[in-house]
Structures are given as structure tokens and as C-alpha cells.
Amino acid sequence: MELVSLFIGLTFVNNVVLSKFYAICPLLGVSKKPKNALNMGYAVTFVIFVSSIVTWLIYNCILVPLKIEYLDLITFILVIASLVQFVEMFLKKTSPEIYKSMGVYLPLITTNCAVLGVALDNISAGYNLIEAAVAGLAVSIGFTIVIYIFATIRERLDIANVPESFKGTPIALITAGIMACAIAGIAGLV
Amino acid sequence: MKKLDIFKKGLFIENPIFVLLLGLCSALAITTSLTNAIGMGMAVTCVLIMSNVIISLLRNIIPNEIRIPVFIVVIATLVKCVQMLMNAYTPALYESLGVFIPLIVVNCIILGRAESFASKNGIVDSLLDALGMGLGYTFAVLVISFFRELIGTGGLSLYNPFDASQVIFDVKIFADYAVSLFTQPAGAFMTLGCILAFVQFLKIKKEKKAKKLKEAEVK
Numbered sequence: 381m382e383l384v385s386l387f388i389g390l391t392f393v394n395n396v397v398l399s400k401f402y403a404i405c406p407l408l409g410v411s412k413k414p415k416n417a418l419n420m421g422y423a424v425t426f427v428i429f430v431s432s433i434v435t436w437l438i439y440n441c442i443l444v445p446l447k448i449e450y451l452d453l454i455t456f457i458l459v460i461a462s463l464v465q466f467v468e469m470f471l472k473k474t475s476p477e478i479y480k481s482m483g484v485y486l487p488l489i490t491t492n493c494a495v496l497g498v499a500l501d502n503i504s505a506g507y508n509l510i511e512a513a514v515a516g517l518a519v520s521i522g523f524t525i526v527i528y529i530f531a532t533i534r535e536r537l538d539i540a541n542v543p544e545s546f547k548g549t550p551i552a553l554i555t556a557g558i559m560a561c562a563i564a565g566i567a568g569l570v
Numbered sequence: 571m572k573k574l575d576i577f578k579k580g581l582f583i584e585n586p587i588f589v590l591l592l593g594l595c596s597a598l599a600i601t602t603s604l605t606n607a608i609g610m611g612m613a614v615t616c617v618l619i620m621s622n623v624i625i626s627l628l629r630n631i632i633p634n635e636i637r638i639p640v641f642i643v644v645i646a647t648l649v650k651c652v653q654m655l656m657n658a659y660t661p662a663l664y665e666s667l668g669v670f671i672p673l674i675v676v677n678c679i680i681l682g683r684a685e686s687f688a689s690k691n692g693i694v695d696s697l698l699d700a701l702g703m704g705l706g707y708t709f710a711v712l713v714i715s716f717f718r719e720l721i722g723t724g725g726l727s728l729y730n731p732f733d734a735s736q737v738i739f740d741v742k743i744f745a746d747y748a749v750s751l752f753t754q755p756a757g758a759f760m761t762l763g764c765i766l767a768f769v770q771f772l773k774i775k776k777e778k779k780a781k782k783l784k785e786a787e788v789k
Binding site for chain 1: 591592594595596598599638639642643646647649650653654669672673675676677678681751754755756757758759760762763764766767768770771774
């Protein structure tokens with residue numbers, strides 16, 4: 381039961397994108413087409429899920445026993461960078477189309493705050509391995525949902541009559557603000 | 571003169587947040603108060619200066635194929651140092667910035683400058699570039715947090731980053747009419763959206779002016 385509330389809490393109530401500002405760059409960059417946004421969501425889901433398990437294991441089974449916790453940032457970022465490299469190679473081989481459409485944003489998953497942020501949050505919240513895995517999954521599903529909804533809204537925004545100064549990123553940020561209001565509305569749920 | 575240009579471009583023309591749209595995550599998250607913004611600005615500027623200098627020194631040794639992992643390890647080491655120093659000397663700030671200090675590692679500004687400037691230019695130029703970009707970042711987060719704190723809490727306050735009990739100034743202007751939405755995430759998005767719209771407005775105005783001048787010259 382606790383795991384369910386943890387999952388719902390991290391997916392919707394404390395959605396990392398809209399309440400913690402993780403992963404704003406891909407949100408603004410890849411959300412021009414819903415299909416691309418969904419592909420990005422899948423790639424990020426895989427990276428976050430695996431990295432939250434691997435970083436938890438590294439931290440608690442290697443860094444803590446050896447008393448070198450201060451190396452956490454360096455090891456985590458290396459784990460994430462190699463995972464992203466793996467996804468990149470996998471996509472290049474299996475579906476060159478997706479690989480091409482995602483362009484520079486695919487290697488940039490390494491510098492996606494959500495990936496490192498979740499790994500660090502899992503440690504500081506003191507989760508056990510199962511909770512860390514659930515948290516990773518919940519956060520990434522929350523990210524995928526938000527980026528997909530955001531992409532569909534932006535598709536409509538393109539044909540809307542927006543004042544000249546607000547065209548592009550400014551109106552996208554205001555839209556994100558309104559979405560954050562909606563997410564804040566369910567704050568008491570968990 | 572050219573050296574001055576390298577320094578100046580980070581402040582306004584290529585401001586990392588308002589123009590290049592880099593490092594927005596931290597800029598949105600920590601701009602709830604002026605104190606936080608100054609602390610984060612200092613931390614980012616320190617890391618940026620050190621990383622640009624180190625990478626500029628190593629630029630001829632690092633093999634081209636693995637440069638990104640090398641950059642990231644250098645940056646992660648520096649961020650960890652800054653994080654530990656802040657934990658020791660600015661505990662209140664460390665507490666309120668929280669996870670966003672370690673997240674400087676994945677701040678696009680730092681990796682971006684390493685990749686596009688420091689790995690191609692000399693030490694002095696890289697240092698100036700880092701200084702300009704760092705101050706540009708600090709300036710941008712100060713502007714955002716100014717509006718957010720003023721509208722969100724109805725006043726402005728600034729504490730000494732090294733000693734949280736020392737108040738530099740703390741004024742309440744319209745505390746009864748504060749819109750607390752602006753201290754929340756939704757307000758952050760909207761504030762930045764409006765500031766970016768203003769920047770775009772200035773840009774469009776400038777372009778129109780240049781066009782008019784050109785037409786006048788042709789006549």
C-alpha cells in the first residue's frame with residue numbers, strides 16, 4: 381500500500397517536472413511533436429529506471445562500506461552517461477528513424493536533471509532498493525505523461541493567434557505554469 | 571577591446587538564461603528569494619570559472635572521442651568540492667538550495683561552455699568567458715527572484731549568505747496583498763515566460779529599427 385501511495389505521489393502530486401523543475405530542457409526542446417515526445421519519454425523511462433537501481437546498489441554496496449560517499453556525484457554521472465550511450469547505440473541499430481528525429485536531445489539525456497535528481501533524491505530520502513525502483517518508475521512515468529500532454533498542447537498553440545512577443549518559448553512557459561497550477565490542485569491527494 | 575567583448579557577451583547579448591535558454595531548471599527552482607539566487611549564482615560562477623580554466627588547460631591532451639565524459643568528470647569533481655565547501659561555510663544556504671547544488675553537474679551552461687568555448691580557446695579568454703557567463707546567470711536569477719519575491723511575499727529581503735542570522739535588508743512593501751502563487755512552481759514558469767516575452771519584444775523592436783535604417787539608407 382505504501383508503495384502505491386509512493387508511486388501516485390511521485391507520478392502526479394509531486395510531479396518532478398512541474399513541481400521540482402527537473403528536466404525543463406527536454407520539455408521545451410522535444411515537445412514540438414507528440415510522437416517525438418513519447419519516444420523521448422520511453423528513452424528517459426528506461427534510463428531513469430535502470431539508473432535508479434544501479435546507483436542505489438553502487439551507493440549502498442560500494443560507497444558506504446568503503447566510506448567514500450563523497451564520490452557519489454562522479455560515480456552516478458558515469459553510470460548515467462554509459463546508460464545513455466547504451467540507449468543511443470541500441471536506437472541507432474534498431475530504429476534509425478527515432479534516432480534521427482530525436483537528434484541532439486538523445487545524448488543530452490545525460491544532462492537531464494531528472495535522471496541525476498532521482499538518483500540523489502533516492503539516497504537522501506533513505507529508500508530501500510524496492511522503493512528506489514518504484515520511485516524511479518513513478519518519476520519517469522510522470523515525466524512521460526507531462527511531456528506528452530505538453531506536446532499536444534503545443535501543437536494546438538502553433539495555430540493559435542499569440543501576440544508576437546509571446547510566440548515560441550514564452551507562451552510555452554506560461555502554458556507550463558497553468559499545468560503546474562492544475563497539478564498543485566491535487567496536492568492533498570497523498 | 572576584443573577581450574572585453576568576450577566578457578560582455580555573456581552578460582546581455584548571449585545571456586545564458588534569457589537568450590540561450592540554458593540551465594533553466596535551477597533558474598526556476600531556486601529563485602524564490604534573493605538570498606537563494608545570490609548563493610546559487612555564486613556557486614555556478616565558481617564552478618564555471620574553474621571548469622573553463624581546467625578544460626582550457628587540458629584541451630590539447632583530451633582525445634576528441636571521449637571529451638564529453640572527461641568534461642563531465644571534471645565538472646562533477648568541482649561541483650562536489652563546492653558542495654562540501656557550502657555545507658561547511660554556508661549551512662543555511664546549503665539547506666535551502668538542497669539538491670540543486672549537486673545538480674549543477676547537469677547544468678547545461680557549464681557543459682555547454684566547456685564544449686563550445688573552453689575546449690577551443692586559451693586560458694585567459696576562457697576565464698573571461700566563464701566570468702561573463704557566470705555573472706550573466708547571476709544577473710538573470712536575481713531578476714527572476716526579484717519579481718517572484720516581491721509579488722509572492724510582498725517584500726524583499728537579503729541575508730548574509732555566510733551567516734543566516736545577519737540581515738542585510740528586509741522590507742515589506744505590500745505584505746497584505748501578496749500573491750503566494752508566485753512563490754510556487756506555477757509562478758516561476760509564468761514569471762520567466764513574461765520576462766522572456768519582454769526580451770523577445772526588445773529583439774523585435776531592434777530588428778524593426780535596423781530594417782528602417784536600412785530602408786532609409788537605400789533611399
